Amino acid sequence: MQKNKHIIAPSILAADFGRLDDEVRLLNDAQADWIHIDVMDGRFVPNISFGFPVVNAIQKIATKPLDVHLMIVEPEKYIERFRDSGADVISVHYEACPNLHRTIGQIKESGAKAGVAINPHTPVSLLEDVLEDLDLILIMSVNPGYGGQKFIYQTIPKLRKLKGMLSERNLHPLIEIDGGVGLQNAEELLKAGADVLVAGSSVFKSKDPIDTISRLKAIGSHGSWV
Ligand code: DX5
Numbered sequence: 183m184q185k186n187k188h189i190i191a192p193s194i195l196a197a198d199f200g201r202l203d204d205e206v207r208l209l210n211d212a213q214a215d216w217i218h219i220d221v222m223d224g225r226f227v228p229n230i231s232f233g234f235p236v237v238n239a240i241q242k243i244a245t246k247p248l249d250v251h252l253m254i255v256e257p258e259k260y261i262e263r264f265r266d267s268g269a270d271v272i273s274v275h276y277e278a279c280p281n282l283h284r285t286i287g288q289i290k291e292s293g294a295k296a297g298v299a300i301n302p303h304t305p306v307s308l309l310e311d312v313l314e315d316l317d318l319i320l321i322m323s324v325n326p327g328y329g330g331q332k333f334i335y336q337t338i339p340k341l342r343k344l345k346g347m348l349s350e351r352n353l354h355p356l357i358e359i360d361g362g363v364g365l366q367n368a369e370e371l372l373k374a375g376a377d378v379l380v381a382g383s384s385v386f387k388s389k390d391p392i393d394t395i396s397r398l399k400a401i402g403s404h405g406s407w408v
């Protein structure tokens with residue numbers, strides 16, 4: 183993967199749900215690569231967002247892949263339904279999956295790309311034995327549950343550590359960073375090894391979301407950090 187081809191995945195959680203169709207069209211028109219969709223159940227995280235009907239509604243309008251982040255307990259019960267609702271990438275939380283290897287297999291069997299997400303307190307070393315089965319690793323850089331939180335700086339060394347583990351094994355799953363990401367830290371995250379940047383508030387709460395997405399996409403593309 184060329185380093186200047188990082189993926190920008192705006193998080194729809196920060197959009198205006200009263201104008202969801204327009205917000206999705208905005209992402210279609212922008213340089214967004216994926217649409218990040220946060221599903222929360224009020225059990226794994228202390229907040230409830232939305233479920234299948236909303237993912238389905240987004241799919242009907244979206245021209246970009248749907249990156250579905252399941253912050254729910256027992257995600258294995260719902261993989262196929264999220265796939266049927268339009269998910270292209272499905273990430274489950276390490277902390278929510280006692281049979282993680284099986285759940286990853288289930289995601290792949292559904293036809294989606296398989297991701298595993300880890301909370302800020304979960305060390306990357308715990309993923310060692312599933313690394314080669316993964317298409318994506320999602321490192322949470324805030325405690326999951328809400329948009330608009332402050333980036334946890336410890337994520338940067340964690341990211342470097344994961345990058346090192348992957349290089350040693352010559353594995354190439356995408357590394358996604360989620361939470362508190364914006365123009366202020368995107369370059370540092372890309373330098374440390376991130377491939378996918380999720381950005382909610384920094385995109386949708388900005389004056390010009392399309393321009394913000396273009397700027398996030400342009401970082402590094404002129405060789406400033408390669
Ligand atoms: C948090 C979610 C994030 C959130 C990011 O639990 O997983 O994807 O939408 O929002 P910002 O970019 O505002 O931190």
Ligand code: ZN
Nearest residue numbers: 220251360380
């Ligand atoms: Zn997310």
